[in-house]
Amino acid sequence: MIQxxxxxxxxxxxxxxxxxxxxxxxNDQQKPVVxxxxxxxxxKDWGAWDLVAEAFAKADCFFVKFNFSHNGGTIEQPIDFPDxxxxxxxxxxxxxxxxxxxxxxxxxxxxxxxxxxxTQDISLIGHSRGGGIVTIKAAEERxxxxxxxxxxxxxxxxxxxxxxxxxxxxxxxxYYVINGxxxxxMPHFYQFFxxxxxxxxxxxxxxxTKNLHIPHFIIHGTSDPAVSVAEATQLxxxxxxxxxxxxxxxxxxxxxxxxWNETSLPNHLTDVVQTTxxxxxx
Numbered sequence: 001m002i003q004x005x006x007x008x009x010x011x012x013x014x015x016x017x018x019x020x021x022x023x024x025x026x027n028d029q030q031k032p033v034v035x036x037x038x039x040x041x042x043x044k045d046w047g048a049w050d051l052v053a054e055a056f057a058k059a060d061c062f063f064v065k066f067n068f069s070h071n072g073g074t075i076e077q078p079i080d081f082p083d084x085x086x087x088x089x090x091x092x093x094x095x096x097x098x099x100x101x102x103x104x105x106x107x108x109x110x111x112x113x114x115x116x117x118x119t120q121d122i123s124l125i126g127h128s129r130g131g132g133i134v135t136i137k138a139a140e141e142r143x144x145x146x147x148x149x150x151x152x153x154x155x156x157x158x159x160x161x162x163x164x165x166x167x168x169x170x171x172x173x174x175y176y177v178i179n180g181x182x183x184x185x186m187p188h189f190y191q192f193f194x195x196x197x198x199x200x201x202x203x204x205x206x207x208x209t210k211n212l213h214i215p216h217f218i219i220h221g222t223s224d225p226a227v228s229v230a231e232a233t234q235l236x237x238x239x240x241x242x243x244x245x246x247x248x249x250x251x252x253x254x255x256x257x258x259x260w261n262e263t264s265l266p267n268h269l270t271d272v273v274q275t276t277x278x279x280x281x282x
Contacts, residue, residue: 001026002057004050005113009075009103016069016086018098019044019078020105022113023053023063030118030282032145033106035064037099039128039151041179041186043067045079050257051265052242054256055273061280066102068095072186079183088174088187091195092156092203095133099124099140107143121145123280128227128252129153132205135235138216139208148217148276151252154231154238156203160193169193181258201225216242217279219272221250245275 003026010018021044024031038044044065056063067073070090072081081087105111107119116240123146126134130154138147153159161169169175169190176185196203209216216239220232229246236244247254247268255266265273 004054004056007075007078010066010101012031012069012101015097017075018066018069018101019073019075020064020066020102021053023057023065024113024116025057025060026116028115029060031060031062031116032121032123033062033064033117033119034123034125034280035099035102035106035122035134036063037095037126037130037133038065038068038071039126039130041072042127043071043073043079043083047253047258048260048262048265048269049262051263052269052273055265059277059281060160061277062113064102064106066098068098070094080234081179081184081186084184084187088189089191091192092133093195093199095130095204096137099133099137103137103141103143119143123148125153125276126151132156135205135216136208137205138214139211140202144214144216146217146280147212148279149232149235150219150220150272150276151221151227151254152207152218152231152235153227154209156196156205157200160196166193205235206238209235209242212239212242215279215280217245217276218242219245219247219275221247221252221254221268223249224252226252243279247271 005022008020053063070086072087124134125148127150131149138144174187174192250268254268
């Protein structure tokens with residue numbers, strides 16, 4: 001029987017709380033831990049992510065997914081983006097700090113599910129922007145066994161506005177991105193760029209990829225309209241020891257969408273889950 005423990009609150013003294021889910025078979029046997037990080041404009045309950053979590057749990061993994069603290073969700077309303085102020089205050093170093101907090105929580109002596117979780121065996125999975133986050137974290141955190149990028153980005157710097165647009169952003173302090181699904185105007189405060197500049201060395205996905213000394217798996221769809229498949233091949237070139245798996249005609253979310261009302265995963269996402277499980281178990 002799969003335990004689905006959703007919306008647990010990790011309270012932090014001087015920072016926003018983190019909402020976290022655990023999926024696992026309750027049998028008092030320690031299982032490899034898999035931590036999943038969502039991407040830009042993402043959240044842990046998006047689309048088919050619950051079904052993904054169940055698939056990993058059925059395959060004897062202890063699967064963890066969480067909302068980044070400044071993703072725009074709240075503790076009361078974790079789906080979509082009721083807190084646009086928090087969304088605007090988000091940046092890459094906050095996401096790295098959130099992930100580190102989650103890792104520390106899982107490996108601590110007080111973790112309430114330690115009988116079920118083998119915290120000596122932690123794999124990180126990141127989707128899209130989260131792919132960059134897990135790659136950087138895996139390069140700087142010794143406690144990681146595997147790192148897996150699903151439709152992951154290879155670079156953050158190129159995604160910022162340039163020239164006049166950057167100057168306009170600096171002058172106004174904010175620029176907005178329309179969310180095609182919710183139709184919200186989602187703010188990015190200029191601190192996002194300032195934080196990136198101040199931490200550009202740490203936030204360099206290329207150097208992180210070249211510094212990986214653990215198994216590294218890159219999965220990408222050949223028809224991804226959001227993150228070019230060229231970014232996957234670039235990551236693979238930077239780390240020739242990595243494994244690259246391209247899924248023919250797959251899009252950015254591997255055939256899923258939000259909401260996902262089916263009871264099974266789309267074919268491309270099934271491929272992603274199965275090949276990832278094979279990689280972790282190997």
